[in-house]
Amino acid sequence: MSRAVVTGAGGAIGSAICRGLAARGHDILAVDVDGAGLAALADTSPARIAPHPCDLTDPMELAALVSAVGADCDLLVHVAGVVVTTPFEKLTDAEADRELGVNLLAPVHLTRALYPVLQESRGHVVAIVSIGGMLPLGESPGYSASKFGLRGFLLALAARTRETGVRVSIVNPGSVDTPMLRHEAATGGSALNFLSTPLAPQQIADRVLGLVDRPRVETNVPRTDGWMVKTGMLMPGLTLRALPWIARLAQRNLRRYQERHGLSSVAD
Template identity: 55%
Template sequence: LTRALLPALQRRRGHVISVVSLASLVPLPESLGYSASKAGLRAFMLGLSLRRPETGVAVSMVHPGAVDTPMLRYEAANGGSALNFLSTPLSPDAVADAVVANLDRPRLERFLPSHDEWLIKILNLSPAVVQRIRPLLERAAKPGLAKYRSAI
C-alpha cells in the first residue's frame, strides 16, 4: 500500500504512520510469526524514513504493548506471552490517539505505554540481556495475566 501511494505522498509531502508493536523489538517466543512480521514492518519503516530527504515523506511508528483486542483475549486464554501483562493492556482508542498525536507532534517511534520506552531501549542494547531477564519479567507479569484472565 505504501509503495502504491508513495507518488501521491511525495507530491503532498505526506506522512506514513504505522502501528508496529513492542514485539518488533522484544520478540515473543509464543508468537514468533507475529514478532517477525512486526520486526519486518519496523525495518521497512526505518528504511523509508531514511529516504525522507529524497521523498519528502515523513514516517512515524507507534509501538503499543498489549492492546485489549480479541487476539489478546485469545492469547491470554490459550498460552500467549505473560509479557503482554507487565502493564495493563491498552484500549484501541489509546493506540488511535497515539497515531493522531504523530500528526501534530511527529516522532519516528512512539512507545505505549511511554514508560516502556527506556526498558525496550535497554533490552535492545544486547539480545543476551533479553534472554537473561526474561524469566524475571515473566514472573513480574503473571499477576497481571491472572487479573486479565479473571476479567475476560
C-alpha cells in the same frame, strides 16, 4: 481536503482512529477484511468514512484497493495486524504466511503502491507496530519477525524523508485491550503482555492523531516500556535469559485478566 487510507479500520484501534480523523475533517477510505465492522464504523460518520472491504494479503483485492485510492491520498495509516499463538514447532504454512502477510508484506506492498501518490502530496505514513517489534516474544516468533521487519522497513523509509517528502511515524504500543489480546490470553500468547495494565484502544488512537498534527519518527506507548526494552536489548543475551523470570512475574496479571474477561487458558 485531506484523504486518509486506514487499514484494520474495523477493529478497536482502527475504528477509534477513523472516528478521530473524521471529526477533524478528513475523508477516510476505511479498509478491513471485516465487512460488518466496517459497516458499523461507516454508520458513525457516513459523510466522511467510506468502507472498503479488502483482504490485504490477496493481490487482486489489494490492486482493487489501490485503484479505488487513485491519486487522492496524503495519509496512510497501517493498523491491520494478526497474531498466531500456535507453538512454532506446530505452526502450519498457512498460519505463518497469514501472520507475515498481514503484518509485514501487506503494509510493504500497499505503501509501495501508494508511494508515488504520497510523494506527490508530501504525505505521511503512520503505522501501529509494537513493543514486540523490539523485544522477541518466544511464544510468537512469527509476530516478532513481522514486527521487527515492519519497524525496519519504516525506519528505512524515514531515512529518505528529505529526499522523498514522505514523512513516516511509528507507534509502538505495549499491550492494548483488544479482541486480539483476549485471543492471546486464551490461547497461549506471551505473558509479557501483562507486565503492565493493557492500554485502552483510544489511547493509541489519540497518539496517532497527535502524530498527524506533529509528526515524529517513533513513539512508544507507554514511553517507559520503550526505554526499558531498548535498554535491555543492548545486551540481548542477558535479556533473553531474564525473559522467563520476567514472564513468571507477569503470570498473576495474566490470570487476573483472564478472570476479568471470562477467559480460559490453554492450560485449563
